[in-house]
Amino acid sequence: EYGSRRAMFLSRIHPKKGLLELLKAWSLIGPDNTNWSLDIYGDFNNTYGTKCRKYANSNCENITWHGEVHGRTKHEAFLNADLFVFPTYSENFSNVVLEAMQYGIPVITTKESCWGNLDREKIGWITSNTPYELSLKIKDVLRLSTDELQQTGNRAKEYVHNEYSSDKIRQMLADFYEIILLKGM
Secondary structure (H helix, E strand, C coil): CCCCEEEEEECCCCHHHCHHHHHHHHHHHHHHHCCEEEEEECCCCCHHHHHHHHHHHHHCCCEEEEECCCHHHHHHHHHCCCEEEECCCCCCCCHHHHHHHHCCCCEEEECCCCCCCHHHHCCEEEECCCHHHHHHHHHHHHCCCHHHHHHHHHHHHHHHHHHHCHHHHHHHHHHHHHHHHHHCC
16 A cells, blocks of 8 residues: 555754755655655744755655644654654754654664664664665665564664663663762762
């Protein structure tokens, strides 16, 4: 079925988040994405959002613009996604990547994010945010079976549970404060 699998972008609609590059990559993929749709979440009612929509309307197929989401609607958006794509130019942490992985959604993001370990941990993929390189990575991932995507997503979810659980963070903070106390800072 056309568009039965869903790729997702969710972020503030701003040039540094790479939405236009994602749209250009999506247009390069063309016929290879016939059983995939791209859901875009964010407040696109600004100059950059207008530019992105104009480009998509002229060059892309199977894209749905959902607007900004919060709470239950955001939760449902993550539950409906099979892949999360975040072609950012600059991030210090990318909470949205962590959120996607917490839902068991495999992630494609860029070298400019802080998630360089996605490939190494086999919990997602890292690429360049140029439209051509991004399109090649997305094309590779779109060809994976549902089982392969789910396995990657399950590893991502387990990774988040192990590395970002409240117990782990509590212990890291306790260790940090112990070091400060020992050094007399």
